[in-house]
Structures are given as C-alpha cells and as structure tokens.
Amino acid sequence: MGGYRRMAKQHDSSRSSVEPTNGQVASPSSLPQAESKRLFVRAGSEHIPLFKERPVLDSRQSPWYRLILEKHHHEGCEIPIHDHETLCLHLQTKGQVDMEWSCSGRSGRERSVPGSMMLLPAGTRDTVIWHGSTQRVVAAIEPALLNDAARELGVKGFCDFNLRWAFRDEQLGLLLNEMNREMRTGWLMGALYGDLLSMTLSVALVRKYGEVSNFIPQLKGGLSRAHVKRVLEYMEENLHREIRLEELAQLNSLSRYHFARSFRDSLGETPYQYILKMRVQRAKRLLLEPGSTVAKVATTTGFSDSSQFVRMFRKITGVSPHAWRKGA
Numbered sequence: 001m002g003g004y005r006r007m008a009k010q011h012d013s014s015r016s017s018v019e020p021t022n023g024q025v026a027s028p029s030s031l032p033q034a035e036s037k038r039l040f041v042r043a044g045s046e047h048i049p050l051f052k053e054r055p056v057l058d059s060r061q062s063p064w065y066r067l068i069l070e071k072h073h074h075e076g077c078e079i080p081i082h083d084h085e086t087l088c089l090h091l092q093t094k095g096q097v098d099m100e101w102s103c104s105g106r107s108g109r110e111r112s113v114p115g116s117m118m119l120l121p122a123g124t125r126d127t128v129i130w131h132g133s134t135q136r137v138v139a140a141i142e143p144a145l146l147n148d149a150a151r152e153l154g155v156k157g158f159c160d161f162n163l164r165w166a167f168r169d170e171q172l173g174l175l176l177n178e179m180n181r182e183m184r185t186g187w188l189m190g191a192l193y194g195d196l197l198s199m200t201l202s203v204a205l206v207r208k209y210g211e212v213s214n215f216i217p218q219l220k221g222g223l224s225r226a227h228v229k230r231v232l233e234y235m236e237e238n239l240h241r242e243i244r245l246e247e248l249a250q251l252n253s254l255s256r257y258h259f260a261r262s263f264r265d266s267l268g269e270t271p272y273q274y275i276l277k278m279r280v281q282r283a284k285r286l287l288l289e290p291g292s293t294v295a296k297v298a299t300t301t302g303f304s305d306s307s308q309f310v311r312m313f314r315k316i317t318g319v320s321p322h323a324w325r326k327g328a
Helices: 002-018 143-152 170-184 191-209 225-237 245-251 256-267 271-287 294-300 306-317 321-327
Strands: 040-043 046-049 067-074 077-083 087-094 097-103 106-112 117-120 125-130 134-141 164-167
Touching: 067 170, 067 191, 087 170, 106 164, 134 143, 134 170, 134 191, 143 191, 143 256, 170 191, 191 245, 191 256, 191 271, 225 245, 225 256, 225 271, 245 256, 256 271, 271 294, 271 306, 271 321, 294 306, 294 321, 306 321
Parallel strands: none
Antiparallel strands: 040 046, 040 077, 067 134, 077 125, 087 117, 087 134, 097 106, 097 125, 117 164
C-alpha cells in the first residue's frame, strides 16, 4: 500500500492549495479562474484535482463552456476514494499499464493500452490504481451540457449513462484527439470550431451511451432559402470577429445541433468551413488594396493573429498571402 500513502500525501498537499485563508473548504466556483478550470473531484467535503500534478496541457483558455480538458503524464499511482460531479471521459494516448478499480462494492482489473477509454458518469464513487506510467487525455463534461445535447436531439427527460471501465470508440477517440490538438496549438481554429467540437462530443455521448439514446429521432432536411440567406448575411457582417455557433442557431430559433446539421445538409460544409472560406475570400480582396499588411488583413477578417491567418490562408489556397498577392 505504499502507492496509496504517496497518493494520500499528494491529496493532502493539493487540499492546502484550494483552501481559503479563513479555513473554509473551497469549491471550484470559489477558486481563482485558473484553478477553477482544473478537473476536480470530491473527496469527503473537499474538492481536489483528480491528479495532484498539474496537467501537461489544459483548457483554461479554451472557448469551451461546461467542459474541461486536461492532458496528463503520470507515473504509477493510486487515487483514493472520490466522487465525480461531472461525467469523466478518459482516453489513453501512450503506454500500456494494468489498472485496478473499485466501485460500488465491485472491483476489477483491466489492461489499458493506447485507445483504451473509461466513462465515469457524474455520481460515480471509485478508487483507481495504475500500476505503471501512462499518458492520457481526460475530459470533464458537466451534466447541463449533456442535457442540452439530449434536448437538441429531441430527447425528453433525464439522460443518464452507464459506467464503463474499459471500452474503445473510434469516434470519441478522434474527437478527444482533435480537442487535444486544438489545446496544444492554442485553439488555432477558433471559437466556432471549438463550439462544434464540444457539441459533437456531447451529442455523440448521448446518442451512443445515453440510456435514452434509442428514442433519438433522425432529423431530416436542411435550412430554408430564407434561413440560409439570413445566416450568410450575418456571417458576412461579422467576419471581423469570432462568431459562435449559438449566435447562428438563434438566428433561426434552432438548437445548435439542429442548426449545424441543417447547415451542412443545405450547403455541403460545416459553418466553420464555410466561414473560413468567407474570411479567406475577403482577405484576398483586402490584400490587393494599396498599403495593406498581413497583420491588418488578419484583424479585419476575424483571425486571432497573423500566424493563424497565414496558416489558414495557406490551407485554403495552397500558398501564403504574400505569394498569392505577388502572383495576383
């Protein structure tokens, strides 16, 4: 049980880092913003990080709401009994390790390899031991986000999930890896793409693993001509700034999921892909104006900075803005 004692000491030290000076127990909502976006669990009456060590990458600066993502490299360890207040989704990215778990009077042992996943619903109380080093991406998804996804899918009533200690899911794995890539690059693709990723992940979880997933209706049809016109005009008028999926959906009083699906059915591309092309088209016009600079064009067309603009321009056109202007 030496591993348990090491983890117990780690949790003691992490408690001290989240306790206010008046001695009262801190909750995630009362912590500084940088700490409140850590992945917390409850141990007794306290909220503590799931892993004592700080993550290699985290989503503190992400466009996501109600969702936290962390990437961890950790050695063999034991996490004593704790309660999850959000759905916790693990994806192992490197390493092969034996894992023991204990939950609700049951226990088991699994061989965890790259691609192995765990799904622990909110309300799970468990203990986990990793008998070796591992690298993993862990997402904490608030129940409210999953319930929103269920409503957008037309599900009525509460959506719950079953505990899964070891499973594989190619779609979820691809989504978590893409979210990890966005986290690593500083959210290069922007807030709208981030919205689509978080929505797609929550919808996939509800559709595949929610207890009510069999009752999800299949949506048919795209946007009407008037709806498409309204959305495209809004995009054109707001290309200079970040555009969120919620804004576009509200233009036609649709849920985010229904809007994103209908938009793709109507135009053959996601809202993110379409807006990116609109930004590049506007950038081409601006690049031809006398005195224009890459930095000024990037700002005017809604890119976060010059480097993002250059990468996205090259992705769409195959050449850099400078090379395109020289050849125009």
